[in-house]
Amino acid sequence: MEKTKAFKEQVVMISGGLGDIGQAIAKAFASEGAYVAIGDILPVNEANKVRINLGIAEGYYHYQQVDVRDGQVVADWVEAVTQYWKLPSIAIVNAATVTLKNFQQLTDVEWNNELQVNLSGAYFFANALAKRLEAKGQPGNIVFLGSWAAHAVHSHIPAYSVSKAGIRMLCRSMALAYASVGIRVNELAPGYVNAGLSKAVWERDPDLAAQAKTKVPLHSLIETDELASQVLWLCHAQNKHITGSTFLIDGGLSLVSISEK
Template sequence: MNNTPFTSTLTSTTETSGLLAGKVAFITGAGRGIGAASARLFAREGARVLLAARTEAQLKAVTEEIRAGGGTADHVLCDLADPVSVRAAVDRSVELYGRLDIAFNNGATAQPPGPMDQLSEADFDRVCAVNFKGPWLAMTAEIAAIRATAKRGAIVNTSSVGSLMGNPELPAYGAAKRAVNSLTASAATTYGPEGIRVNAIAPGTTLTEMLHEWDEESPGIIDQLNSRTPLGRAADPDEIAQAAAWLLSDRASYVTGTVLRVDGGMCA
């Protein structure tokens, strides 16, 4: 066990230069939604970022936007259901920047909304492959990269408030995200002694493309979810990104193994 006291790298210089100054960040699902918002935010906060997703046009657009704003960014194609693709994407961060400090495993896929007896086996397998096995593959590669380079680091997985309650409209999605919560806790317990923190965030209703697609298939679902939310509205993706950035920063240096609800009070 590592009994060396933690020494924060936060100084007046890093506070002015950014929450994630000097860190190399790997982000999955970075072409749109919460992932794209996080890539922009992490770069503004001083990190060098590697964006990963399946759609190159989206990745390229966000990467160019970050560079135009003075940030350091690149992108790599990554299919979370493909172990070789995941390992290669994580390794690319080390090839580009020489190290890996932090990772945000945000990539996910949706399921057709409806009761679980109406979900096809193929859709169930796809949801589990991307939303559960994908984070496991990513964490395994990220931990190896952190160990080999930065030595200490932090990982955040995107869960969902749907993992914390019955989820009749998205049962496989909720179940996979609940499995991610368990995996997060196990990883935090396993790798904490090495100085690698692992947490998850559980977003509530968030105005992403995935949510709008759900609303198209189930008209009125956004209004229904907002009616169950004490703050009475959906989150902007940047609000979720802010929580992830904090958990990945040294300001959360004593936080590990938690699932942080960022849900406007839905689960209060």
């Protein structure tokens, strides 16, 4: 007898879904029977390539080009997905950008853009869906992809760190605001993930990857499929009592003093 899929016919929305982490999360949810709606800034033809590469059936995949900095665009995306399938029950707030500059180098434009994408965009997306779920009296799950940089100073990415610190309080505030209607809001805060910009750097210079591993007490980098499995776990019905929580997945990085990093 076939095992019942944990998220069968649930609708999941993922912002920044065409990145390495977003794709891994999309694939994981699709494997558990979910309908997956991805929003990102890339054109539709790029999104179609991703669907094929991930092996997601066409009827279980929806893509829309979305600039999360625009609250109305985000609200329209939620509406479009609702009309296409039904009201989503899960939002994975993943869209983010990072500027590798310290405070002395960072421009006002770069600061504003990073806060708009990482923090305002997260608020627009999470709150747009939460309000709809509340209006319908439906429970749901919102998961913010945060970072250990929210609590550990990173002098080379200050705007990113500040935005992720904001995400942590946004998570806690929304968790309390929507708990009465069964909407759970949580944060996953990873350390060194083998994805995105970091992955590109480590692939070009394996020595840097080895150095990163030595900084992690558990001596390993986080792979995207490992992170995706934690996202699914947190959204599972068995965790109905977990809300407003931050789950560190950093291999012990937060246990090491700043001077040792």
